[in-house]
Amino acid sequence: YVVDKGNHRHFMEKEIYEQAEVVSHTLSHYIDFAEGRVKADAAQIDFAALDRLAMSACGTAYYAGLIGKYWFERVARLPVEIDVASEFRYREMPLPGRMAALFISQSGETADTLASLRYCRDSGLTIGTVVNVRGSTMARESDAVFPTLAGPEIGVASTKAFTCQLSVLAALALIAGRTRGTLSAEEEARSVQALVEVPRLFNEILTAIQPQIETLSRELSRFKDVLYLGRGTNFPLALEGALKLKEISYIHAEGYAAGELKHGPIALIDETMPVIVIAPHDRYYEKTVSNMQEVAARGGQIILITDEKGAAATTLDTMATIVLPVVNEIVAPILFALPVQLIAYHTAVFMGTDVDQPRNLAKSVTVE
Ligand code: G6P
Numbered sequence: 001y002v003v004d005k006g007n008h009r010h011f012m013e014k015e016i017y018e019q020a021e022v023v024s025h026t027l028s029h030y031i032d033f034a035e036g037r038v039k040a041d042a043a044q045i046d047f048a049a050l051d052r053l054a055m056s057a058c059g060t061a062y063y064a065g066l067i068g069k070y071w072f073e074r075v076a077r078l079p080v081e082i083d084v085a086s087e088f089r090y091r092e093m094p095l096p097g098r099m100a101a102l103f104i105s106q107s108g109e110t111a112d113t114l115a116s117l118r119y120c121r122d123s124g125l126t127i128g129t130v131v132n133v134r135g136s137t138m139a140r141e142s143d144a145v146f147p148t149l150a151g152p153e154i155g156v157a158s159t160k161a162f163t164c165q166l167s168v169l170a171a172l173a174l175i176a177g178r179t180r181g182t183l184s185a186e187e188e189a190r191s192v193q194a195l196v197e198v199p200r201l202f203n204e205i206l207t208a209i210q211p212q213i214e215t216l217s218r219e220l221s222r223f224k225d226v227l228y229l230g231r232g233t234n235f236p237l238a239l240e241g242a243l244k245l246k247e248i249s250y251i252h253a254e255g256y257a258a259g260e261l262k263h264g265p266i267a268l269i270d271e272t273m274p275v276i277v278i279a280p281h282d283r284y285y286e287k288t289v290s291n292m293q294e295v296a297a298r299g300g301q302i303i304l305i306t307d308e309k310g311a312a313a314t315t316l317d318t319m320a321t322i323v324l325p326v327v328n329e330i331v332a333p334i335l336f337a338l339p340v341q342l343i344a345y346h347t348a349v350f351m352g353t354d355v356d357q358p359r360n361l362a363k364s365v366t367v368e
Helices: 011-015 021-029 059-074 111-122 160-180 185-196 198-220 234-249 258-264 285-297 308-313 330-352
Strands: 051-058 080-084 099-105 126-131 144-147 224-231 250-256 276-279 301-307 320-324
Touching: 011 021, 011 330, 021 144, 021 160, 051 059, 051 111, 051 126, 051 234, 051 320, 059 080, 059 099, 059 160, 059 234, 059 250, 099 111, 099 160, 111 126, 111 144, 111 198, 126 160, 126 224, 144 160, 160 185, 160 330, 185 198, 198 285, 224 234, 234 250, 234 258, 234 276, 234 330, 250 258, 250 330, 276 330, 301 308, 301 330, 308 320
Parallel strands: 051 080, 051 099, 099 126, 126 144, 224 250, 224 276, 276 301, 301 320
Antiparallel strands: none
C-alpha cells in the first residue's frame, strides 16, 4: 500500500474522498450484489441464538456502535447494551449466557476496548470485532472478525473507517434480521439495493455539497461554540459532528439528542452559537422541526442538513440548508456523515490548524 496524499492537501481530505471506493470494497465482503442479498455466512455469530448483544468501543467507533444499536434493535429486534469501553470494562455488567459481544475499532489496539473484549471473553461470551487492522490484537483475540476494508487511515480524526464501520454494522443487522426472522425478503432486498447505491451517492453528494460547505465553514470559523442536534440515528451523528469539529478546529462543540434541547442546551441559544441540525425527512422529522422552531424563536442560527423532502417541507430561515438526496433510512447515517465530516474539515482548514495531527490527540490510544 503506498500511502501518500495524492492531490489532496491533507490525509483527512483524501480519506473523505476515498469513501466511495473503500465502502464499496467493504460492502462486497458482506453483500452478494448479484443476488441482492446479504451473505448470511459472513456472520460467524449465530444471532438467532441470542437474547442480547453487548457492544463497546471508543471515540468515533463508539458512535458507529450507537448507530448500530438502532439498526440491530429495529431490524433484528435484538436488544443491544452499549457503552464506551472505559466505562464498560469497569461496570460489572451481568453477562448472561445467551449474549454475544461486539467490539468496534479501527486500530484493533485501543487499550480500553481491548480490556472490555478480554472481560467478555473471560466471561465466556462469543466475541466479534469490527476492525480495520487485520493483524491487530483485537482481531487475534476474537472468535469472529468483521473486517472494514478501509485501507490505512492516517488522519487522526477518523472518517473512512467510520463509514466502513457503519456499512459493516448495517450489513450485520440485516444478517441478524434474516436469521432471527424479523426481516422480510422484500425489506432485505430494498435495504441491500440502498446499500449498493451508497458508493455512487458518496461521489455525487461530495461534488454537490463541497462548494457550499466551504463557504459555510468560513463563516463557522468565526464562532466559539457550536451545537449539533439530531434524533434517532441522527443523534449519534450529531455526537460525531461535534467530536470532529472540536478535535480538529478546536471550536467548542456539543452534540445533543434534539429532544434534550429543552433540558439544558436551550439556555445557551443566542446568535453567537450556531445550531447544526441533522434531519432528513424520516420518522422523526416533524419532531426535529419543532426543536428548530424553538431555536429560531430564541434568535439561534440554524444550519440544516436534510434531504430534498425535508428541505421542501420547511419554511424556516436558516444560515444554510445542505440538501442530500432522499435515501432509504438504513443508509442515511452513512451518507449524512459526509456533510458532518466536510464541515469539520473545512472549518479546521480556515482556522489553520494541523488537520491531520491535531494537538494532544493520538491516532490510537494504547494506554489507559
Ligand atoms: C482515538 C482516535 C479516534 C478513534 C478512537 C478509537 O481517539 O483519535 O479517531 O475513533 O481513538 O480508536 P479505534 O482505533 O479503537 O477505532
